[in-house]
Amino acid sequence: MAQFDLPLDELREYRSASAAPEDFDVFWSKTLQEAREHELDARFEPVDTGLSTVRVFDVTFAGFGGHPVKGWLTLPAGADTPLPLVVEFIGYGGGRGLPHEHLLWASTGRAHFVMDTRGQGSAWGAGGGTEDPVGGGPAYPGFMTRGIDGPENYYYRRVFTDAVRAVEAARSHPLTDASRTVAVGASQGGGITLAVGGLVPDLAGIAPDVPFLCDFPRAATLTDRHPYREIGLYLKTHRGRTEEALRTLSYFDGVHFAARGRSPALFSAALEDQTCPPSTVFGAFNAWAHDDKAIEVYDFNDHEGGGPFQEAAKLRWMRSYI
Numbered sequence: 001m002a003q004f005d006l007p008l009d010e011l012r013e014y015r016s017a018s019a020a021p022e023d024f025d026v027f028w029s030k031t032l033q034e035a036r037e038h039e040l041d042a043r044f045e046p047v048d049t050g051l052s053t054v055r056v057f058d059v060t061f062a063g064f065g066g067h068p069v070k071g072w073l074t075l076p077a078g079a080d081t082p083l084p085l086v087v088e089f090i091g092y093g094g095g096r097g098l099p100h101e102h103l104l105w106a107s108t109g110r111a112h113f114v115m116d117t118r119g120q121g122s123a124w125g126a127g128g129g130t131e132d133p134v135g136g137g138p139a140y141p142g143f144m145t146r147g148i149d150g151p152e153n154y155y156y157r158r159v160f161t162d163a164v165r166a167v168e169a170a171r172s173h174p175l176t177d178a179s180r181t182v183a184v185g186a187s188q189g190g191g192i193t194l195a196v197g198g199l200v201p202d203l204a205g206i207a208p209d210v211p212f213l214c215d216f217p218r219a220a221t222l223t224d225r226h227p228y229r230e231i232g233l234y235l236k237t238h239r240g241r242t243e244e245a246l247r248t249l250s251y252f253d254g255v256h257f258a259a260r261g262r263s264p265a266l267f268s269a270a271l272e273d274q275t276c277p278p279s280t281v282f283g284a285f286n287a288w289a290h291d292d293k294a295i296e297v298y299d300f301n302d303h304e305g306g307g308p309f310q311e312a313a314k315l316r317w318m319r320s321y322i
Contacts, residue, residue: 002272003271003272003299004272004274004277005222005271005277005278005279006278006279008271008297011269011278011279011282012282012286013286014279014282014283014286015283015286015287016214016215016217016218016253016255016280016283016284016287017217017218018215018216018217018218018250018253018255018256018283019250020250020253020255020256020259021151021247021250021251024250024251024256025260027151027251028199028251031064031157031161032161032164032199035062035063035064035065035066035161035164035165038062038065038066039062039066040061040062040165040168040169040172041060041061041062042059042060042061042168042169042172042173043059043060043061044057044058044059044073044173045057045058045059045060046058047099049099049100051099051100051103052077053076053077053103053106053107054074054075054076054077054099054103054106054107055074055075055076055077055079056072056073056074056075056099057072057073057074057075057173058070058072059071059072059073059113059169059170061165061166061168061169062165063118063158063161063162063165063166064118064157064158064159064161064162064165065133065134065158067118067131067132067133067134067158067162068130069115069116069118069130069162069165069166070096070115070116070128070129070130071096071113071114071115071116071166071169071170072096072099072102072112072113072114073111073112073113073170073173073176074099074102074103074105074106074111074112074113074114075106075111075112075175076106076107076109076110079111079175080175081175082174082175082176082177083109083110083111083175083176083177084109084110084111084177084180084181084182084204084322085110085111085112085113085170085171085176085177085178085180085181085182085322086105086110086111086112086113086181086182086183086184086318086322087113087114087115087166087167087170087181087182087183087184087196088102088105088112088113088114088115088183088184088185088189089114089115089117089163089166089183089184089185089188089189089190089192089193089196090114090115090116090117090120090125090128090185090188090189091185091186091187091188091189091212092120092123092143092187092188092212092227093120093121093122093123093124094117094120094121094123094124094125094128095116095117095120095121095122095125095126095127095128095129095130096114096115096116096121096128096129097121097125097126097127097128098126101125101126102114104311108315108318110322111170111173111175111176111177113166113169113170113176115162115163115166116128116129116130117130117159117162117188117192118130118131118132118158118159118162119131119132119143119155120143132155132158134147134158136149136153136155137149137153138238139234140230140231140233140234140237141230142226142227142230143155143156143227143230144227144228144230144231144234145230145231145234145245147248148231148234148244148245148248148249149244149248150248151247151248151251151252154248154249154251154252156195156213156252157251157252159192160192160195160196160199160252163192163195163196164195164196164199164200167181167183167196167200167203178202179202179204180204180321180322181202181203181204181322182203182204182205182206182207182318182321182322183196183197183200183203183205183206183207184206184207184208184209184314185207185208185209185211186208186209186210186211186305187209187210187211187212187275187276187303188212188213188227189208189209190208190209190210190211190212190276191208191211191212191213191214191254192213193206193207193208193211194206194208194211194213194214194254194257194258194261194284195213195252195254195257197257197258197261197262197263197265198256198257198258198259198260198261199257199260201262202262202263203262203263204263204264204321204322205263205264205265205266205317205318205321205322206261206263206264206265206266207265207266207267207314207317207318208254208265208267208268208284209267209268209305209306209310210268210269210270210273210275210276210281210303210305211254211267211276211281211284212227212275212276213252213253213254214253214254214255214258214276214280214281214283214284215253215254215255215279215280215283215284216231216246216249216250216252216253217246218277218279218280218283219276219277219280220232220246222277222279222280223274223275223277225274225275226275227275228275231245231249254284255283255284255287256287257284258284258285258287258288258289259287259288259289260289261288261289261290262289262290263290264290264292264293264320264321265285265288265290265292265293265294266293266294266295266296266313266314266317267281267284267285267288267293267294267295267296268281268295268296268297268298268305268306268310268313269281269282269285269295269296269297269298269305270297270298270301270302270303270304270305270306271297271298271299271300271301272299272300272301272302273301273302273303273305274302274303275302275303276303278297281295282295294317296310296313298310
């Protein structure tokens with residue numbers, strides 16, 4: 001499909017109609033407070049990877065509910081002073097994979113932490129190793145409707161909490177500089193990055209690429225591509241629950257986290273992206289509260305977005321912040 005969403009000049013002015021719940025901030029403050037009642041218990045176990053230019057640690061920390069969450073911390077070999085830190089989140093269905101898949105950011109002389117996504121890691125890549133021990137009500141296969149009966153049960157409450165704790169875990173290592181931390185991610189990883197950007201007040205910057213989990217009311221009715229389509233297929237069976245589902249999703253909408261963003265940001269959008277339609281990305285970008293923000297636009301790309309070209313853009317952008 002060629003460009004199917006709003007024209008670019010309208011995208012630059014687009015504002016989401018999604019409304020944040022009145023207790024949005026209270027909900028997230030309470031959620032994180034409950035998570036922090038569990039000791040972070042961040043453990044860093046050295047891994048012999050056969051790589052000579054980096055050191056890798058197999059990380060375990062306590063996420064939502066104190067549940068163990070995995071990650072990789074990669075440092076340039078020979079690092080002996082605290083380094084700028086890049087925390088990365090993974091796309092839908094993927095896991096942390098293998099250490100040698102994550103060499104870009106350590107190659108720039110920065111520390112790099114990649115978080116495993118609970119319950120995922122079985123759809124592509126080299127897998128994940130973090131279980132999601134929490135059950136839920138009836139859901140369409142996938143993750144988008146797990147616990148959609150209420151915000152306290154919703155799957156991404158656990159994931160976003162894990163992500164905040166991942167930043168805390170990565171910052172707890174003696175060779176990372178907490179004051180120079182940037183969060184990055186593409187697709188689902190971009191949506192998680194937006195949540196972290198709205199929940200962690202002292203980041204040096206965020207860089208969400210073609211972010212998922214934004215502007216749910218528009219996304220669920222504009223595209224029939226998965227994963228957003230999971231919402232419509234759930235509601236196709238559970239007739240009459242649309243209002244209830246959208247209320248739950250409003251607590252997890254990247255647009256509302258963007259409105260609370262307090263750091264510089266570099267976004268990207270692709271105008272033929274049917275997975276994360278460009279208007280939903282611009283809905284979050286235009287809501288981003290910090291004045292120092294930019295968006296790279298890829299006119300003829302689908303959900304692959306800028307790919308390596310966007311990586312190059314992030315490399316240039318990041319020099320100004322960490």
